[in-house]
Amino acid sequence: MRKLLAGTAAVLLNSAAVLLCSAAALTSSAAAAAASYTADPAQSRLEFVGVQAGAEFKGVFHKFTANVDFAPDALAGSRIDVQIDMNSVDSMDKDRDTTIRSKDIFDVAHNPTAHYVTKTITKTAAGYSAVGALTLRGVTKDVPIDFQFVPAGAGAKLTGSAKLNRLDFGVGQGDWKSTENVGDAVKINFSLVLKPKT
Amino acid sequence: MPNQSPPTRYSAVAQGFHWIIAALIVVQFTLGWTAQFLPLGARKLARLDWHKSFGMTILTLAVLRLLWRLFNRPPELPPGMTKFERQAARVNHALIYVLLFVMPLTGWMMSSAKNYSVSWFHQFTWPNLVGPNEQVFNLLKTTHDTLSWLLFSVALLHILAAFKHHFWDKDDVLKRMLPFTKSEKRS
Numbered sequence A: 001m002r003k004l005l006a007g008t009a010a011v012l013l014n015s016a017a018v019l020l021c022s023a024a025a026l027t028s029s030a031a032a033a034a035a036s037y038t039a040d041p042a043q044s045r046l047e048f049v050g051v052q053a054g055a056e057f058k059g060v061f062h063k064f065t066a067n068v069d070f071a072p073d074a075l076a077g078s079r080i081d082v083q084i085d086m087n088s089v090d091s092m093d094k095d096r097d098t099t100i101r102s103k104d105i106f107d108v109a110h111n112p113t114a115h116y117v118t119k120t121i122t123k124t125a126a127g128y129s130a131v132g133a134l135t136l137r138g139v140t141k142d143v144p145i146d147f148q149f150v151p152a153g154a155g156a157k158l159t160g161s162a163k164l165n166r167l168d169f170g171v172g173q174g175d176w177k178s179t180e181n182v183g184d185a186v187k188i189n190f191s192l193v194l195k196p197k198t
Numbered sequence B: 001m002p003n004q005s006p007p008t009r010y011s012a013v014a015q016g017f018h019w020i021i022a023a024l025i026v027v028q029f030t031l032g033w034t035a036q037f038l039p040l041g042a043r044k045l046a047r048l049d050w051h052k053s054f055g056m057t058i059l060t061l062a063v064l065r066l067l068w069r070l071f072n073r074p075p076e077l078p079p080g081m082t083k084f085e086r087q088a089a090r091v092n093h094a095l096i097y098v099l100l101f102v103m104p105l106t107g108w109m110m111s112s113a114k115n116y117s118v119s120w121f122h123q124f125t126w127p128n129l130v131g132p133n134e135q136v137f138n139l140l141k142t143t144h145d146t147l148s149w150l151l152f153s154v155a156l157l158h159i160l161a162a163f164k165h166h167f168w169d170k171d172d173v174l175k176r177m178l179p180f181t182k183s184e185k186r187s
Helices: A002-033 A094-101 B012-035 B042-071 B083-113 B134-169
Strands: A035-039 A045-052 A055-061 A064-070 A079-085 A113-123 A128-136 A139-152 A155-165 A185-196
Touching: A035 A155, A064 A155, A064 A185, A113 A139, B012 B042, B012 B134, B042 B083, B083 B134
Parallel strands: none
Antiparallel strands: A035 A064, A035 A185, A045 A055, A045 A185, A064 A079, A079 A113, A113 A128, A128 A139, A139 A155, A155 A185
């Protein structure tokens, strides 16, 4: 009887060990499958499109870093992480850029960077969509993005877009809260040329 | 109707073009002049937003007016005018016509150069005429501002001349452009 019990226990322990090992193997294989990349700043572009006085205007952020872990078959372990230097905003008009950097809009003196990091990535008919947390002007809110991931050699190209409401993040205080002159909705377009991390 | 004798009065269409554009120019001058003293902010944007929409309206009306003018003879100048007066009237009218195009066009171009596209009353956006460029913008702004004073001057001369015709010469030059009036028959 004691022998039998000991035998069963040993079997149970063995199976538990096997289970643990395979679980570890699973997670490590998923992590390994999502390759790590960084965006090449010279070739990558982060653009926003706002509406001002009834007409669209485009601007870009010249300085941002993007770290991407991605594999189509390991979406759970995939992640896009973007850090944006808000001072690098360029709407192709110096006067407007100065205004955008000021306290009432980006308030770059207190919030020099914005951060976006995905929480979940799912496959869609057109490519992928993700939900991530955007921290902008000190406010963090979820913003969904749609994107395509196209492998190119050792790297890849990641292009996509998002929509957000600037007032959700307090971008626009005082007079700028009005959406009559500057629309609430802002479109974001990005095109990242990814290089494998070394 | 090339063989018909010229009309003695401006037609309702010509009067319509004249007075609507005249009123819009007054509005434009007020909006443009006052906006330049405002700091870049919501109020300045709102004012220039109206200025641009009215400006594009004037440009559209100017195109239609010129087309209409090409196919419809205006009444002739009164017989008592000297050669110099006729020449001055012709030059002044031509300048006003040119400025009706050049003012909106330089405004449209300077908006494009500053990367502030022009909307028409938030209904649609006009295409940009030039790419963003600070030097080009500064040059166009100087041109637009300077020409606004030229327009102010020729418009003032135009008004003074109309009054001179009406009160001094006592002819029907002013009356024939006024709706709801009758011009005396010329012998």
